Amino acid sequence: MNEALLVLTFAILAYYFIIFGKVARSVVTLLIALVLMAIRIVEGLDLRNIGEVVDFNTLGLLLGMMIIVHILKGTGFFEYLAISAIRISRGRFWLLFGFLMILTALTSAFLDNLITIILLSPVLFLILDTMEVNPVPFFLFAIFVDNIGGMSTLIGSPLNIVLGSISGLSFNDFLKNMGPVAVLVFVIVFFLFKRYIHIDEKAKEKLKNLMNVDPKRSITDPAVLKKSLIVFFSTLVMFGLHSVVEVELSLIALIAACVLLLLLGRNFEKVSEGVDWDSLFFYVGLFIISYSLEKIGAMEALANFFKIFSFNEYLFVLVVVWFSIFANAFLSAVPATLILAPTLKILISQGFPTSLWWVYAASANLGTNLTPLGAVQNIVGLSLLERYTHHTVSFKEFLKTAWSYMFIPFIVATLYSFIIF
Numbered sequence: 001m002n003e004a005l006l007v008l009t010f011a012i013l014a015y016y017f018i019i020f021g022k023v024a025r026s027v028v029t030l031l032i033a034l035v036l037m038a039i040r041i042v043e044g045l046d047l048r049n050i051g052e053v054v055d056f057n058t059l060g061l062l063l064g065m066m067i068i069v070h071i072l073k074g075t076g077f078f079e080y081l082a083i084s085a086i087r088i089s090r091g092r093f094w095l096l097f098g099f100l101m102i103l104t105a106l107t108s109a110f111l112d113n114l115i116t117i118i119l120l121s122p123v124l125f126l127i128l129d130t131m132e133v134n135p136v137p138f139f140l141f142a143i144f145v146d147n148i149g150g151m152s153t154l155i156g157s158p159l160n161i162v163l164g165s166i167s168g169l170s171f172n173d174f175l176k177n178m179g180p181v182a183v184l185v186f187v188i189v190f191f192l193f194k195r196y197i198h199i200d201e202k203a204k205e206k207l208k209n210l211m212n213v214d215p216k217r218s219i220t221d222p223a224v225l226k227k228s229l230i231v232f233f234s235t236l237v238m239f240g241l242h243s244v245v246e247v248e249l250s251l252i253a254l255i256a257a258c259v260l261l262l263l264l265g266r267n268f269e270k271v272s273e274g275v276d277w278d279s280l281f282f283y284v285g286l287f288i289i290s291y292s293l294e295k296i297g298a299m300e301a302l303a304n305f306f307k308i309f310s311f312n313e314y315l316f317v318l319v320v321v322w323f324s325i326f327a328n329a330f331l332s333a334v335p336a337t338l339i340l341a342p343t344l345k346i347l348i349s350q351g352f353p354t355s356l357w358w359v360y361a362a363s364a365n366l367g368t369n370l371t372p373l374g375a376v377q378n379i380v381g382l383s384l385l386e387r388y389t390h391h392t393v394s395f396k397e398f399l400k401t402a403w404s405y406m407f408i409p410f411i412v413a414t415l416y417s418f419i420i421f
Helices: 002-019 025-039 047-053 056-073 077-089 093-110 113-131 136-150 158-167 171-196 201-212 222-245 249-264 268-274 277-295 298-307 313-331 333-349 356-367 376-389 395-420
Strands: none
Touching (some): 002 025, 002 277, 025 277, 047 277, 056 113, 056 249, 056 268, 056 277, 077 093, 077 113, 093 113, 093 136, 093 171, 093 201, 113 136, 113 201, 136 171, 136 395, 158 171, 158 277, 171 222, 171 356, 171 395, 222 249, 277 298, 277 333, 298 313, 298 333, 313 333, 313 356, 333 356, 356 395
């Protein structure tokens, strides 16, 4: 009992710093996790058992994709796509903005959400600054679309990567079950946004000043781009076939990253700045804390809480959906998933249908849009907004804006969950 109370205290302390702390959350989380290992109060929590504690499949997948994306980013490929969208739209704002948001959603489906918002921001700010319009609603909407696009594939968001690793669901499973939901939600929020936002004719005329920009000038190294795209698309194909060839996603990503480095004559030191080490060490700490909570029975207790509502299927699904939405909104996606995914695994092992995974995936991914705390890319996106435009978005303003666009998608996720469950 004392051991369980101590673990729970450490976990609450870690989550406090994750949500409210002003110090580096990755350092604090890893420190607390290492202290838990050092005091040896949790059975099996030691270095000899580290492979059972830390999910290296998730970490390897993230590391491999970070290296590939970093190299691809340096070629100017994403800027090329964005500027091409401007020329294709012929200066028509809503057509252009639609292209950019589709590009954002597709990019976030196959790359890290954080990378996507970093790549999109300079182009979006350039367009909005040229038009002299308030950038806040447009950039907040881009963050929402980034998260919506990421929900469609296993590699689209860290949440899905962790969920896929715990559940054993494949790349194709995510694409088949979450892809249609992501498309439907994207269409809904885009037309809601278009209805609420008005652009005057003077602003639209100013957009045509960007028509003369040549997208080919964005490509800094055609040879590197060619090799990078071949490796990148080959990696995506192998992700789709990984259940057939029976090779872990992490191994596919890491092999691809190593092949690309060899093709370009580079080593790990040269690409180390493109690796988000903070996130990787943060996840290591979270895996250790999550393992500790599981060992003291926290996930079992949460599973029993959900089972209270199982006398009515609709009520049960409703509780799971909205609990997942708010847990991910306020605890952040990966920390919440490392608690709730093992809980769902317990319920499924006790006879609940495997469709619970999709109930959680839909609601959790959409829940990340509700607050700035929902995902790392939300926080980074707001920082970019402040850096580029000197506009500060408060927690309340973000929540209010998100609720106006996400309420209908939340209802869609609920109805989808009723149907699939």
